[in-house]
Amino acid sequence: QAQLVQSGGGLVQAGNSLRLSCAASETSFSSRAMAWFRQAPGKEREFVGGISGSDSSTRYTESVAGRFIISRDSAWKTVFLQMNSLNPEDTAVYYCAARRKPFWTVSSAMSEYDSWGQGTQVTVSS
DSSP: OOOEEEEEOEEEETTOOEEEEEEESSGGGGGSOEEEEEEOTTSOOEEEEEEOSSSOOEEEOTTTTTTEEEEEOTTSOEEEEEEOSOOGGGOEEEEEEEEOTTOOSOOSOGGGEEEEOOOEEEEEEO
16 A cells, blocks of 8 residues: 655635645555545545546545645656635645555545545634
8 A cells, every 4th residue: 555645734814725745655656546535523524636547637526626726746656735715614634545456537435545644634714
């Protein structure tokens, strides 16, 4: 399993931006679909968005579409979650995840992902 290490996060005011990073420890990560999930206090973990392992196409949940952008670096070893126009409802612990092989398309189901980052707190103040 790939080891995923997250960085970024913190406290921001509503309307501002934040970027999260997720770095993989092995090259086999490059062909895998990657996704971001989040879990707010008292709520279930939910799909935020993901990026394909084949053509880097992306998909997002409706609540973040147009505000969040997922991308990969040129070496396909780091995935980013750029979060713009943040609001207090975006407050959560964010997790990156790698979809189990051999699937390179994005899935919104947590059960499809077998490698997870450690999670990072994002807090948006009003």
